[in-house]
Amino acid sequence: MQKIAVVTGASSGIGAATARRLAGEGFHVVAAARRADRLDALVKEIGADATAVACDVTSDDSVAELAATVAGLGGPLALLVNNAGGAIGLDPVATGSTRDWQAMFDVNVLGTLRVTKALLPALEASGAGTIVTVGSTAAFTPYEGGGGYVAAKHAQTALVGTLRLELSGKPVRVVEIDPGMVRTEEFSLNRFDGDHERADAIYAGVAEPLVAEDIADIIAFAATRPQHVNIDRLVVRPIAQAAQHKVHREL
Numbered sequence: 278m279q280k281i282a283v284v285t286g287a288s289s290g291i292g293a294a295t296a297r298r299l300a301g302e303g304f305h306v307v308a309a310a311r312r313a314d315r316l317d318a319l320v321k322e323i324g325a326d327a328t329a330v331a332c333d334v335t336s337d338d339s340v341a342e343l344a345a346t347v348a349g350l351g352g353p354l355a356l357l358v359n360n361a362g363g364a365i366g367l368d369p370v371a372t373g374s375t376r377d378w379q380a381m382f383d384v385n386v387l388g389t390l391r392v393t394k395a396l397l398p399a400l401e402a403s404g405a406g407t408i409v410t411v412g413s414t415a416a417f418t419p420y421e422g423g424g425g426y427v428a429a430k431h432a433q434t435a436l437v438g439t440l441r442l443e444l445s446g447k448p449v450r451v452v453e454i455d456p457g458m459v460r461t462e463e464f465s466l467n468r469f470d471g472d473h474e475r476a477d478a479i480y481a482g483v484a485e486p487l488v489a490e491d492i493a494d495i496i497a498f499a500a501t502r503p504q505h506v507n508i509d510r511l512v513v514r515p516i517a518q519a520a521q522h523k524v525h526r527e528l
């Protein structure tokens with residue numbers, strides 16, 4: 278029976294690229310996100326090696342349905358990629374919106390908790406499970422205006438580090454991938470509420486930001502090492518970004 282990989286946030290960006298890549302690596306991919314139309318198109322493109330599941334990671338019931346669908350497929354659950362997430366706004370702490378902060382915590386932190394909890398029994402039962410969580414360089418470096426996202430990504434990495442300790446002795450690897458600047462179609466656009474000008478400014482003059490396929494490649498690499506090899510954490514940036522604030526721009 279084909280090994281199963283669940284990818285959250287698979288309707289765009291890094292998640293969609295990861296779903297395509299993992300299908301190419303021989304997994305049956307369960308592509309989860311809220312927008313069913315985009316998932317259906319993706320699954321159609323991938324073919325028989327994928328299943329679309331409309332899922333909102335901020336809802337316990339929705340995540341329970343995802344787990345039930347995965348169980349119904351009958352194969353071993355080998356891989357979970359916790360990728361659903363994102364940032365809202367660039368407000369300083371002084372004027373931070375509690376609503377935006379709550380939304381960022383719900384998707385990035387509690388979403389990772391909900392999906393991990395729901396699928397952990399199946400990952401363990403497979404005898405060779407892997408959980409890859411997509412964090413961010415914001416998980417360890419604050420930046421001005423990033424407060425809510427930085428705090429959420431710090432919390433997400435705390436969850437991942439704790440989980441690795443708690444699973445000691447169990448057959449489940451716990452991996453974190455922390456990307457720097459990745460130019461995906463929607464991340465910055467969502468952050469700035471659809472404002473193309475502000476979204477484009479993030480990447481202005483950066484010759485080659487990372488693209489979704491670069492991170493999909495890293496996720497596939499980590500997930501396909503021999504099972505005794507646990508890559509705790511990989512930080513991945515474009516060459517133009519030597520550090521969070523040190524971005525080479527050709528303007």
Ligand SMILES: NC(=O)c1ccc[n+]([C@@H]2O[C@H](COP(=O)([O-])OP(=O)(O)OC[C@H]3O[C@@H](n4cnc5c(N)ncnc54)[C@H](OP(=O)(O)O)[C@@H]3O)[C@@H](O)[C@H]2O)c1
Pocket residue numbers: 285286287288289290291292309310311312313332333334335360361362363364384411412413414455456457458459460461462463464465467489
């Ligand atoms: N782009 C970057 O520069 C960058 C850098 C570092 C880390 N990251 C992290 O990488 C991950 C993917 O980012 P991306 O750049 O690929 O962004 P993206 O293109 O905006 O994709 C985000 C994905 O998350 C899904 N999602 C959002 N809320 C959800 C919810 N409540 N339930 C289920 N799915 C949800 C979205 O699908 P639906 O809207 O259809 O639900 C979408 O598929 C995120 O965790 C982000 O924080 C991104």
